[in-house]
Amino acid sequence: MAQQASVAATSPMGWNSWNHFAERVTDADVRAAADALVASGMRDAGYIYVNIDDTWEGKRDADGVIHTNEKFPDMKALADYVHSKGLKLGIYSSPGPKTCAGYEGSLGHEAQDAKTYAEWGIDYLKYDQCSFGDVIKQEAGDDLSKAAAMQREAYEKMHKAIQSTGRPMVYSYCQYGLYAVWKWAPEAGGNLWRTTGDISDNWDRMTLIGFSQAGLEKYAGPGHWNDPDMLEVGNGGMKKSEYEVHMSLWAMLAAPLLAGNDLSKMSDETREILMNKDAIAIDQDKLGKQGSRIWAEGPLEIWSKDLSGGKHAIALFNRGESALSFESAQQTLSQFKALRFRNVWTHAEARFDGKNITIPSHGVMLLKEY
Template sequence: MKPAHLAAALLSLTAAAPAPRVADLSGVWLFPRSEEFPGLRMMRLSRDAAGWRGTVTTDWYGDMPMRALEVAGGKARFLIDNGNPRLPPRIWTATVDRAGLHVTGDIWERHVDAEVKRGGEADARRLAFPLAPLPAPATLRPDGLAPTPPMGWSSWNRFAAAIDDRTVREIADHLVSSGLRDAGYRFINIDDGWQGTRGPDGAIRPNARFPDMKALADYVHARGLKIGLYSSPGPKTCAGFTGSYGHVEQDARTFAAWGFDYLKYDLCSGEGIFRTASQVRLAYQQMGQALRATGRRIVYSLCQYGRDRVGTWGRDVGGHLWRTTGDIEDRYDSMAGIGFDKDGDPATAGPGGWNDPDMLEVGNGGMSEDEYRTHMTLWAMLAAPLMLGNDLRTMSPATIALLENRGVIAIDQDALGRQARRIRKDGEAEIWSRPLADGSVALALFNRGETAREMSFAPEDAGLSRIEALVDVWAGVPDNAGRRSWKIPAHGAVLLRLRGQP
């Protein structure tokens, strides 16, 4: 072919395949279906007099709105977020190409790079995320549960989602044989990872690692213990298992029929659906009402990371404890950052409703014995729930001694239910005080520094004019009532119980 003819042919081909137009972005666009996070379904773009708007529909977060949407030159640019205020919105782009749209962006830790095809309204109806209604606002009355902070064991800190029936049974046995049950630890709580799929009737089924939940509950109950479970108001739990969205009342009935005594309800994917404080509150109220309706007495743990001043409304939705923070990690800086600074408002805590700075890490190996002693001291002063997070089957004698100290537990479980307050802070040295039901006062001296230091207190720190009796709680013995000074190791603590004249 001559050069002139070749040029004419190329020109003809170019004319036969015109460049995509901006208008081509309007409509329904279908992602390749995948069970992977976040379960992308479809994208919809439309334009009216007010400008462009759009959504990305997912299995995890429902319809995620496109924010700051701009369309120009066959390309859409927008921001996507999953409702988590700790994470900045991510930039996504959708660019017209000859195959459809090329979509790229990030959500959580997932990078999306997909070719999406044009669909129609029938596809949109088939792939639409079902919107489940929320109840009308209501206030639930106290039910008398959790008069002191719940105590027990939870699977997440040690096992994450790799938990099974056999492990739960063995943990229950060791909670008894170690003496920890008799020290007050009574709940065995299965966290994320037990869920399977829903049957044709919509009822949640456990996965293959949990062949019979009713039999497991009976096993735990036979050992003088109670048993707890985990779910989410969202479609997916944090580990990607089936949540309670759209099946709240049904799940509550199932949990009660299995014989469970405790539910931890973790916001997880629900944060992408319930985007306002009022929606979050109603989502937790819905499960609170559903649990009450079963007639079974179930302790209700709200896990929405301390947002929206949850302590001011946690009781009203049926909650008995509410998280004050994100997840704890087995490091001193994580534990201290939560316990000293993200421990909730003391005014909202007391019998029937507790600030929850998350589960214990004692015995998991990431902190020293002094740091774990600080962990226990601080949680006891905060009147925090004491949920063990270690493998009870491999505990050292030192770990058992930390966990079963009856004097420390007595302060945590004190019937007055008053959370401690920071009285004095001098650099890395802090003194906290907590009044107790018998008129005595718990006083904790914390050294948050990197080296040992002398710390002293005055009777006024405990609200006393004169001290008549002093007990070193960790040692479990009375000390000289006139003693005022201790040498405290780095990241260490001293816990005292004082009696005297106000």
């Protein structure tokens, strides 16, 4: 039943409309995002999915076929345009009767909608719990086992519908980590699944979500990924070092890299973070391993990630409010003393040679072995 790993052999990279445009997104915005992915070099760096989030939906016709609203006059033409740029197009729906923004969901129309998406040329579906939570509550009440079964059945139903079209689509579960989704999503066809509630463009929320992924690493791998939500890099709510922590942590997690900023107004700083080749290489490593937390003391954490070719990536995070020393981590770091690393953000060579390491507040040292 599981999706083929080749559909998402590495975790998806691209752009999603919600974080910046929310309900205002239009056909023109999506075309402009596609243009910007190409012009900025992001497409060539791996960002290939252009994902339309909620509010594209119009009404169903007398036969139940979903149509777009006035903001998206011709979805097939939009898909053709995105494809002409060497990119792929994503869309959004819900297993419930309504989406989060109150538009038409797919409940009772799963096969019909999947067929429509395939005819349009859609490559990626984000399927958002939303009103299906009310359906579960009404039918299952406090029966958690029944609720979990209903959740799986709803998501699996759309998976079967996608399969029946014959068109490969990345299938993204957006149901906030409910019912231990990571334990069953791969067998139910999910390529990625949200493990948390929504991210916000601030340090506290980003770190709460990102660092809570420790312990879920065994569920991730080629074709099936833990998803701690989209990137906020470039949206203005955090400073440079905090966005470097954000990108570093997502890379160590082998998390999807879905930019959520206005691509037409990227600063050089934002571009350098999103397009850092070493950070992307860590995230997209073909081994498909999610990193693990190997040491923690107070606000300090060290994460390690196995890379292909027997290489490693190491990240030293300081979540504290002042610069702090990793002196008490010397024993943990000593296992890497014979290895040569490059600092992803400074590009300098680095070794664990017994010297004390100090990391600034809300900062990270991300290292890739070479």
